[in-house]
Amino acid sequence: MPLRRPFTSLFRPQRGPDQSVLTEHRGLVETIDRRKLLRGTLSLGALTMLTGCNISDRDAVQTVLRAVSGFNDGVQALLFDPNRLAPTYAASQVVKPPRFNAYYEIEDLKPVDIGGWNLELSGLIADKRPWSLERIYALPEQEEIIRHICVEGWDYIGQWSGPNLRDFLTRVGADLSARYVVFHGNDDYMESIDMPSALHPQTILATKYAGEPITDPFGFPLRLRTAVKLGFKNPKWIRAIEVTNSYSPGFWEKQGFNWFSGL
Ligand SMILES: Nc1nc2c(c(=O)[nH]1)N[C@H]1C(S)=C(S)[C@@H](COP(=O)(O)O)O[C@H]1N2
Ligand SMILES: [Mo]
Numbered sequence: 001m002p003l004r005r006p007f008t009s010l011f012r013p014q015r016g017p018d019q020s021v022l023t024e025h026r027g028l029v030e031t032i033d034r035r036k037l038l039r040g041t042l043s044l045g046a047l048t049m050l051t052g053c054n055i056s057d058r059d060a061v062q063t064v065l066r067a068v069s070g071f072n073d074g075v076q077a078l079l080f081d082p083n084r085l086a087p088t089y090a091a092s093q094v095v096k097p098p099r100f101n102a103y104y105e106i107e108d109l110k111p112v113d114i115g116g117w118n119l120e121l122s123g124l125i126a127d128k129r130p131w132s133l134e135r136i137y138a139l140p141e142q143e144e145i146i147r148h149i150c151v152e153g154w155d156y157i158g159q160w161s162g163p164n165l166r167d168f169l170t171r172v173g174a175d176l177s178a179r180y181v182v183f184h185g186n187d188d189y190m191e192s193i194d195m196p197s198a199l200h201p202q203t204i205l206a207t208k209y210a211g212e213p214i215t216d217p218f219g220f221p222l223r224l225r226t227a228v229k230l231g232f233k234n235p236k237w238i239r240a241i242e243v244t245n246s247y248s249p250g251f252w253e254k255q256g257f258n259w260f261s262g263l
Contacts, residue, residue: 086202086227089145095156096210098148100217101231103189103251111216112186112237119222120240123182126173133207133221139163142204150231151257160206160214160225166199174243182244183224186237191250193226193233197262202227205238229262 100106118130143161169176181198184190197203203226207213214220219236226234232252253259 086146088227089147089157091145091159093157094145094159094210097215098158098209098218099154099156101150101152102187102236104187106217109217110187112220112239114221117186117221117239119238121172121242122240123242123244124175124178125169125241125243128172136163136205136207136222139168141208144202144204144225144227146202146225146227148231148234151252151261155231158225159210160204160208161211162205162207162222162225164201165203165205165224165226166201168205169198169243178243179245180243180247182242182248183235183238184240184242185235186239189235189237189251190248191233191235191252192244192248192259193224193229193262194260197226197228200226200228226262232257233261 102109114133118132119136120130121128140163141161142164143159145157145159147155147157149155165181169181174181176195176199178195180192181195182190182192193203203224206219206223206225207221209215209218214223219238222238223236224234224238232250247259249259252261
């Protein structure tokens with residue numbers, strides 16, 4: 001099934017002259033090339049040229065992200081280093097409001113009715129009692145200013161805060177040796193991430209953007225924000241979290257995107 005819109009129509013450069021997704025991820029790209037994991041379509045020479053010239057060509061960035069995203073999941077999981085932090089940014093770089101995306105147009109948004117909302121927990125979790133938003137707000141908050149990268153070819157820097165996911169999973173007695181953490185959105189969106197990424201220090205259950213509660217289009221009342229995954233692995237309008245050892249493909253995997261889709 002083709003993507004809803006062509007990448008090129010989404011070309012919106014939002015960066016200064018000395019920043020590029022590639023430069024930021026140069027270490028990763030070089031590691032990948034050293035391990036001979038690139039699929040032959042891109043050489044290190046080509047990548048170095050791209051990293052050296054402050055690319056403004058979003059298609060080129062897209063190509064590299066695709067290459068990174070196209071690896072065998074097992075190999076990527078091995079490359080994953082939980083102590084490696086993704087780049088963070090200054091508050092002055094934060095885009096306000098953030099940029100909306102969903103698998104449908106904004107007109108079709110169905111905001112969460114907070115009156116009937118509780119965060120549900122299922123699967124390999126000892127304490128499955130649901131969480132009210134009030135209780136979630138009472139948890140310690142972590143803030144992070146990180147880049148959101150969408151596979152449709154655009155990105156922005158955002159400032160998210162909320163409880164750290166590792167702390168939350170620990171608190172509810174989740175089995176931290178399980179393979180997957182699955183997020184179910186109020187809009188029937190479902191995506192799963194690997195446990196090491198769920199436990200990464202830059203993975204949070206975000207309740208706020210730029211210090212204010214997240215607004216409807218961006219996932220009110222609760223969304224995932226992780227610095228180690230592409231945009232689509234950050235479900236919005238979370239209504240349930242499930243810890244499991246069984247794999248089920250989410251919306252984007254069914255479009256052919258790589259499940260790991262992360263750093
Ligand atoms: N519930 C839900 N979460 C979702 C999506 C969606 O369609 N539904 N789209 C994903 C995609 S592809 C992207 S790029 C980001 C967009 O987040 P933003 O609107 O805050 O930029 O949300 C992700 N999470
Ligand atoms: Mo996306």
